[in-house]
Amino acid sequence: MKHQGIGTRLLSLLFPRVCALCQAPSPDGDLCAECRRKYAAGTFLRCPICRKTADRCLCGVDFPSSSRTTIAGRPFLALNFYIPADRLGEEHADRVTERMILDLKRRGTYAEFFAGECARQLGLLLEEAGEQPRDWIFTYAPRSPEKFAEVGFDQGEEVGRRAAKLLGCPFVRTLARASSSEEQKSLGAAERRENAREGLLPRRRSISDGGRYLLFDDIITTGSTVKAAAEILYEAGAADVFPVALARTYPLSPAHPDR
Ligand SMILES: [Zn+2]
Numbered sequence: 165m166k167h168q169g170i171g172t173r174l175l176s177l178l179f180p181r182v183c184a185l186c187q188a189p190s191p192d193g194d195l196c197a198e199c200r201r202k203y204a205a206g207t208f209l210r211c212p213i214c215r216k217t218a219d220r221c222l223c224g225v226d227f228p229s230s231s232r233t234t235i236a237g238r239p240f241l242a243l244n245f246y247i248p249a250d251r252l253g254e255e256h257a258d259r260v261t262e263r264m265i266l267d268l269k270r271r272g273t274y275a276e277f278f279a280g281e282c283a284r285q286l287g288l289l290l291e292e293a294g295e296q297p298r299d300w301i302f303t304y305a306p307r308s309p310e311k312f313a314e315v316g317f318d319q320g321e322e323v324g325r326r327a328a329k330l331l332g333c334p335f336v337r338t339l340a341r342a343s344s345s346e347e348q349k350s351l352g353a354a355e356r357r358e359n360a361r362e363g364l365l366p367r368r369r370s371i372s373d374g375g376r377y378l379l380f381d382d383i384i385t386t387g388s389t390v391k392a393a394a395e396i397l398y399e400a401g402a403a404d405v406f407p408v409a410l411a412r413t414y415p416l417s418p419a420h421p422d423r
């Protein structure tokens with residue numbers, strides 16, 4: 165038996181490392197090998213409409229039409245699909261992605277894991293395009309001030325900062341989000357326009373002219389947040405905005421349009 169100091173033994177008795185998802189022993193961190201395998205297998209899920217994986221499916225999103233930026237021919241990067249709870253049927257019993265993203269949003273769990281996945285996939289795309297990560301700036305679409313106050317962190321910032329560090333590119337907060345009460349009060353034309361932009365506002369002094377941005381958002385559903393954020397960044401002088409998401413909401417199957 166390997167010798168362990170009394171302190172180490174005591175620590176592992178007090179705080180045994182277990183998988184945050186299935187509670188199995190997990191010496192390597194928050195996610196055990198079996199759950200990692202399930203996550204990876206889940207990334208091969210195909211869209212019920214176009215039969216493509218999440219990184220290539222464009223069903224139900226309109227933001228790529230307004231985006232001028234592509235990397236290696238891609239208008240965005242999504243690591244996986246996200247299936248809403250009411251559509252997670254028996255056939256998806258092995259999926260762990262949805263629970264992981266919910267845990268990330270509620271408690272910040274797996275920020276490390278998701279940052280690693282983002283950095284790895286982005287690194288591959290940039291390499292394919294012959295680009296250097298250091299020429300890009302990592303930023304994110306922030307959650308509302310109410311939500312931030314409630315949980316005490318922003319998952320976009322938690323994942324984005326770590327992914328930027330892994331890639332070796334700067335991380336900059338370029339956007340703010342107005343509180344929903346401020347949005348309610350607004351009646352003027354300018355404010356209505358702000359509402360149409362998901363309450364997002366530019367932090368003008370932190371947006372660099374000609375900057376090339378990797379724009380992180382956790383889940384892309386219709387793409388309206390990403391579209392609004394990209395428009396704001398372009399108007400403020402950005403040369404490129406490339407959306408990066410942990411997941412795309414799984415499109416509705418044409419056979420089950422009402423599910
Ligand atoms: Zn596990």
Ligand SMILES: [Zn+2]
Nearest residue numbers: 211214221223
């Ligand atoms: Zn599709």
